[in-house]
Amino acid sequence: MVRGIFRSAFYVYAVASTLSLSLLMEAQTPKPTNAPYSQSAGSAHGSATAGEFAPVLDSEKRPITAGGFVKTGPVIFKDDSEAAGLTRWTHKMGTPEKPYILETIGSGVALLDYDNDGWLDIYLVNGSTYDALSGKAESPHAALFHNNHDGTFTNVAAQAGVTNDRWGFGVAVGDFNNDGWPDLYVGNYGKNRLYRNNHDGTFTDIAESAGVTLGNWSTGPSFGDYDGDGNLDIFVPGYIHWDIEHPPGSEMGANGFCQFRGVHVMCGPRGLPGEPDHLFHNNGDGTFTDVSVHAGVSDEAHNYGFSSTFVDINNDGKVDLLVTDDSTYNYLYINKGDGTFKDMSFYSGFALNQDARETASMGLAVGDYRNSGTVDLYTTTFSDDYNTLFRNEGDGNFVEMTDSAGIAEVTYPFLDWGTEFIDYDNDGWKDLLAVGGHVYPQVDKYNWGTSFAERPLLFHNINKGKKFTLMPPVIGTGLADVIPARGAAFGDLFNDGKIDVVINCIDHTPVLLRNVNADTNHWVGIKLIGGPKSPRDAVGATVYLSAGGMRHREDVMSGGSFESSNDQRLHFGLGDATTIEGVDIHWPSGVSQHVNLPAVDRYFVIEEGKGLVPSLYDDMAASATTHSAAAAKH
Secondary structure, three states, rough: OOOHHHHHHHHHHHHHOOOHHHHHHHHHHOOOOOOOOOEEEOOOOOOEEEEOOOOEOOOOOHHHHHOOOOOOOOOOOOEEEHOOOOOOOOOEEEOOOOEEEEEEEOOEEEEOOOOOOOEEEEOOOOOHHHHHHOOOOOOOOOEEEOOOOOOOOEEEEEHHOOOOOOOOEEEEEEEEOOOOOOOEEEEEEOOOEEEOOOOOOEEEEOHHOOOOOOOOOOOOOOOEOOOOOOOOOOEEOEEEOOOOOOOOOOHHHHOOOOOOOOOEOOOOOOOOOEEEEEEEOOOOOEEEOOOOOHHHHOOOOOOOOEEEEOOOOOOOOEEEEEEHHHHHOEEEEEEEOOOOOOOHHHOOOOOOOOOOOOOOOOEEEEOOOOOOOEEEEEEEOOOOOOOOOEEEEEEEEEEEEOOOOOOOOOHHOEEEEEEEHHHHHHHOOOOEEEEOOOOHHHHHOOOOOOOOEEEOOEEEEEEOHHHEEEOOOOOOHHHHHHEEEEEEEEEEOOOOOOEEEEEOOOOOOOEEEEEOOOOOOEEEEEEEEOOOOOOOOOOOOEEEEEEEEEEEEEEEOOOEEEOOOOOOEEEEEOOOOOOHHHEEEOOOOOOOEEEOOOOOOEEEEEEOOOEEOOHHHHHHHHHHHHHHHHHHHO
């Protein structure tokens, strides 16, 4: 009750004066709840944190972010990056010294079946260099890795026409023209791209004719049908309004925005001008109209936008809009159903953490980790702060549960980016994974208990969502990888019912964490096809699946994680359940449909109004059954 009143007071205060709120939050450095190490006096700096803390080291005096390994334990992920062929491509962004914030953010990754062969392919956004922007050097190219169905991938970006060759950041997947083939929207510094799928393994950039190029600094876009007309619209967060000819420098030093723990680092984001957000309405004819201001999502405060997604927060059948913002408050826009949104960021509890403090929110995970029928939220943050877990109380209201869930303290030294709720062991309860890496190369020179490259964090859901426990980084496994991670996408790359992770690492080769967990739990996957009044790829659909006495929820989403886009097929862990009691689908058109699934441990395709339809997955399931029978005989 008190917290709700306090939250509302902050909302009113923010409406009256966003600038004053920002200054107030910046001045506060409250001690975090149950802080794992002592807080020391700090100075202002460009990214929001909870303060300055003593280093956390492992038994070998390494920063815990790059250490803390154990010799034995569960083998959950295997690093298959080299075996898959992904290490033949390298991300490049600016210079190793990272003197400017443009060079530090990194890029996203998307999982999509671009050729409709039933197997996920990988799109990796690349950055750029100053020499490439000025025409003195070749631009770094994005990668499109085609899935060869045998555990390997081949980069076909040049042939497909999706190399981007601009300073790239975010990517979203969505079938904007409802032709049954996934398209790509790429957010850049400079003009953005809208790659239309040509159905023949190639794409055409139609951003100019579609009217969606913008032109300064865009980050993590998403597709969603906000007005219910059956056509996917595009939301594009803006980060900083960046003048590459006049980057910030010594003139900002006096206010501390170029300082971290008393050391000179790159400037920002605080102290720099923000870039507004944009919502493009799909006109249904290959063009879009910017309706940001009319819809109420233009970000008049010019917060530093990072990641976004459309999803139904309050279960009213309309997709709402979430945006994570760096070092400023987050946005939650509730869809009013008339082409506009209501800004419920502060009233909802999502704008700030439980200390009423802005965080440097990077990544965004959305999922029903309690099997309650509502989606919960998780955001990743800067080092010297903790990642935040928000429980959905219904009607668009959230309560932060990070500390009570047991996952606040361990994240303080980590600077995390990509994240998602995934059921890695198919026990029917969603777990949490986050990947990270610092923005300041200088951290490796000081005893701050953090590092530029960091290991992933995997939290196992225990006690039915009431608690999470950190899974150990076993030497030689994927959880012991120390990498400069940024964007991450989650999905079943091998059609084996296990969720894998693809990570885009800054100035580094990509990382593929293949899920090899030794569980024997059951699962089922569903690919949705929307009808004439829904988006063809069913983005915005909500599915409830009942099995083994539990009711699970999954949503078809675009965007999210950090500047990335996940597998849009829906994955349900079933535990030891071998039958499915029923599937209830709430389509974006408003139609509800009940479907029965005849088996588990395979993928099905469901089309709006038709139910189960034949697909490539039928052949895969038959082949798997034959293989299993043959193996049993031997």
